[in-house]
Amino acid sequence: MTAGHDHHAPHGPGSGHDDHGDHGTHPPGIQHHYDDAQHQFDSGKLGIWFFLAQEVLFFSALFVAYVLYRHHRPEIFAYAHHYLDVKWGAINTGVLIVSSLSAAWAVRCAQLAQRRGLILCLSITLVCACGFLAIKYIEYTHKIHEHILFGKKFDPCVSSGGQHLLTNGDHCPGTKRSACRAADVDLRPDQPGWQVACKVKETTPTGTRELPVCEMEAHHHGPAHAANPPCWEISQNPWVCKAGDFNGTPGVAALVHYGDHALRGSSTKIELECDAAKAPPTPDYAADLPVVGGLGQGTFQPKQKLSDHDLGVQRSMGPPPEHTNMFFSIYFCMTGLHGIHVLAGVIVCIWLLIRAVKGHFTPQYFGPVDYFALYWHLVDLIWIFLFPLLYLIH
């Protein structure tokens, strides 16, 4: 009987896979119930467009989750996007755009009965698609190895001092997220040294009072802090030392930083009372940094307010904010589902390649190539949005 034709890949995980082209032995022609090739092509075209609208909706829930969590918890995204490698993302975008071009070109060749051109373009699309999957494979294995995963399994290496958090291989200079609390964060792991336990006393004309020292807070100063009394944040600058073994290398106590606004008036005197046993010998380095000597009389002037960039860098040095795993849940869902669609595209592309080699496609019958190209452009379209949303966060 005449070879029927089908128009798209109804796939999605677990739902089995229907083929794309027709597999009748009869040379490709018009299905019985269609009037002519134009009728068959237009029906298929309409069918694939409905399918593409449905695919947009299929990804909708993930975009909603993304927008919600980015809007409500921007610090998670600001922190976690350092884990993603923009280089690989950009290469992947390029690869997909090339494959999109070759898919569109393949349709053109099919329409103009250029069989060799069609086979060449389809092969380029196939190669690019596999390249895309390979790059995704590289990124995923890196993350799995680094325990940068979703939900409970999110346990990456944390606090690598001034550099960003991309760690390499087994060497995890900082502490594991699961083990670390804000207090014992080692912010300059490659330089062993001192962590100074200090108390801050504020003497104002009316009297002196001891202010609680907040642990290093990586979050933004959200409402959680509004409730507490005004407190001093010992925000470690890059040269702070770690408690424990003292081997005499230089270190500096702390940069005391009074919330986000400048000090109130000059009459306030801040004293830093430090535990003698842990005070290092007089360090000899840059003059403008406060000096801690002897028992607790270190007076100093606060540095100017940190710029947003510095704050950002500082924040990315501290332990990850609460529930950072949400970013990676959304990341793996989005790129995973997109990857599955690319995989389905690869299978279909192989199938089309076989049929192209068999010469099934004529200017009168090139529907499957056109529908596959449309589907492929949509997959590329979704990646065009995924790339900036996930990789290019500022």
Place this chain on the structure above:
Amino acid sequence: MSTGNPNVSYFEASHGIKNWLYTLDHKRIGLMYLFGILTALMIGGAFALLVRIELMAPGETIVGPETYNRLFTLHGAVMVFLVIIPGVPAALGNMILPIQLGAPDVAFPRLNLFSFYLWCTGAACLLLSIVFGAIDTGWTFYTPYSLGGDHTPVMLAIGGAFLLGFSSIFTGLNFLVTIHKFRPQGMGWFQMPLNLWALYATALMQVLATPVLGITLLLLFMEHFLHIGIFDPTLGGDPVLFQHFFWFYSHPAVYIMIVPAMGVISDVLTTFSRKPIFGYRFIAYSSVSLALLSFLVWGHHMFVSGQSKLANMVFSALTFTVGIPAAIKVFNWTATLYKGDIRLKTPMIYALSFLILFTIGGLTGLFLAILSTDVHLHDTYFVVAHFHYVMMGSGLVAFLCGLHYWWPKFTGRMYPERIAQVCAVGVFIGFNLTFLPQFVMGSRGMPRRYWDYDPEFAIFHQISTIGAIILGISMFTQVIYLMASFKIGKKAPKNPWGASTLEWDAPSPPTLYNFPEPPEVHEIYEYDDIVEESPDNWVRVNRKGTGTKAEH
């Protein structure tokens, strides 16, 4: 295209189980859907009866709390995913849509078969979950409760619902392209039967809303096994977010259940009143506007579930806009009866009971759209009664109406009229007896999904259970006599009801490609052209051609 001898009925076109399992003929696929759906209806009905018998008296009557929770969950899941969503579109739609268009088949026959096998696999998964301990999360799978407990049954149920979702998407997609591309010459958009408008609106919702169910169940599946934490509050997720995802699909889903039912009723009412429908364009436009508006109102399921005040206000206002098209339809249907020539055959009894039950269902929806009364009525038996009036009282009754209306056409056999009328009245009485007391019980504060309830509600539950038994009996007898009619049913003529749409010009049962020769398209409401030669046998008298007009 399907193979076989094209000029005998599609039953005889080809024989052997293989020709049925690999058929591409929309009629055979529709029939296989029908058997599956009727079986699922019986299974779902059995669960409903067990639930009702358990609720006969407070405390344990026949089952304990765990089994009761599994029973009402399975009743919900089987009825929603297996029976009422694919019911009218997949079973009746597959059967009738191509013939009403005069087309040999749907646009993508192979996709149609693939949808059917998706439905079978999904149904198998859903029912298989019973063997592994069944799910007790309610058919809505609300997190975080659905995240606990043992994983296999929930995984199977979610997998099943996922596949059923895709089956629904592809059926919808198939119908959309068929309606767009396979209308014959001379049948523009406003010369189409209203049933096709309804199926078109339903297909729009199926294609645009069901994928969201797919992604939600996928996320729930991954939440269950990989703990991605998107719905689990301990990991930063938000249970209300799951409800948003779930209801964004599930409200259009309830319109997927009711809009095709309205289409069937629009056709049946005008046939049995022998009078053109009143306000064709208004009914057609209200079907499509229902489809579009259904995407705006999902929040009214979550008025008290932690949704914010602002969202409650917006959703409550929008919910009223959805009520208007439904009201317009009811008024137009009632106006159609005016000055008609009404024959109370079984389909007409169902259509009239649909009219009454849908009015009650729609009006009780007003109670739940109003914010202050919804706070009191939400999650009580008032809601249970409301959605049963709309889903069963209207959706399933219209399914039975369409089943009886087109039974002669696609089986070639008449069903026994007398018994069918008795069963139709039985359904109407049993249904009202079951669910009217639940309205009162609900507004008095009886919460939903309660296995053990306070003694003051006992009287209502008893009446409701008696009603459920009557309903069960009449539904069960219908399946029996319909199946029996295959063997002992009277041979059905081409046009037993004197209907004027295109499918009644095809032989019953239709040949493989529906029409021996391409049909001639007529104006759909020309009832004067159709004359009753003998009881239940109408013939189209071609006034233009022969000029003789048989006297009545």
Place this chain on the structure above:
Amino acid sequence: MKTICTSIAICVLLALGSVAHAQDSAAGAPAAGAPADAAAAKAPALPAWIQEINDRPWDTGGTFWLPTKASLQADSDFMFYAVLALSLFFLTGITAFVVYFTIKYRHRPGHKAEPSSHHNDALEITWSVIPTIICVFLFIGGWDGYVSMQTRPAEPLLIKVTAKKWVWDFEYPNGWHSPNLHVPIDQPIELQMTSLDVLHAFYVPPFRVKQDIVPRRYTYIYFTPSRLGTYRLYCAEYCGMNHSLMKEKAFVHEAATWQRFIDEAKAAEQNMDPKDLGKMVWEKKGCIACHTIDGGAKVGPTWKGSWGQQVKLTDGTTATVDAAYVRTSIMEPQKQLQPGYPPSMPTYAGQLSEAEINGVAAFIESLK
């Protein structure tokens, strides 16, 4: 074909019936009909007048449609009756038309359908515009009734509600915890609610208030009780096996008696003999759902005669049931699981005071 359908239906019915029975005999529900707490033995420790109030039956009065009005939020009943009247009007209208048309234009020999216009735009417009106007009024009525429920009153009396799988816990300003809600009359109340495991919902029909309780989040209810009495309190959001047993009572007292009630109840609990306190914890904090005190089998091991016994644990070690064992199995139940029982006990960390933990230990000890 026919026989297949009928046989499937029958065997499904039988299979489920039998499976159901086998599975549930173990669970064993409380005596049918009698509310759960009234059946518990009299706790002598509480003062008589508190016990008398606690045992009062809940109010089952009210009109045919709605339960008794017991809070200012119940003004929404006006909207209920308005829509009810509206619905009855439209329903009778439609039914009357349908029945009348069916009878008047029924098919009989010689009767033919008279020609009539089949579209009339004026009529269509009217029956589109009128429902729209009605809907606008319904929405406005609903909205301002709802707003009164959702805006925080001036200085409400704050009661913290914690819902947990199948028990309620109300914390009063004086720190007293109770499974029942006690509120003074004519005083705006604020319920700050959170859940420790799954979704629940606070629902008192006479107060006409309902609000889901979401884990890891606070949801609020504002209402003002306006009628003395005892009312039924339900959980309205499905929360698992004993969702239907998560029922308590809400008491509306005079302002003075309310203050005296919670103070005396707290005092009674503090200097209550640990054994009685343990018994009260067993009843009120949900232990009763899984542990029996008469040796009967239930979801968890029975407490009767378990004090001082050597019990084998799933990890092979044995432990003696003593105060430390009771404490750890309250705080981290998953650490000490006895074989043959499902590991479904939730942690009670942070929900039981020190006195209550000792009370439970004492109570188990007393169950020799």
Place this chain on the structure above:
Amino acid sequence: MANPAADKHHDDHHGIAHVASLKVLLGTWILLMILTVATVGATKVDFGPSTNLAIAMFIAVIKATLVVLFFMHLFYDKLFHTVLIVAGVLALALFVGFTLMDSNQYQESIQWNYTVPADPPPAP
């Protein structure tokens, strides 16, 4: 590979569907590549988080429209197909908008930094 036959721009409609000319295909491709480089470059400059997001989204939308119009032939195709894809995107926007509107209101009541209630002190 080059198409020897004279490839007049608008004579393609004699076939079943529109044939995209090489000029359009390659032009769109080059534009897309440039825009990709641009969007990556834009992140090097710090305009503040919201502006950076706006720029990235703006570029992504331009790339998307390019792909849809020229690679997917929507520019030469039936209007109904455009209506379809726009309907899909509108449904997505509606979904995002309503859910964001709602969740915006109740964020303060979420116990984000939830600390497990401390255990009572051990028995004296």
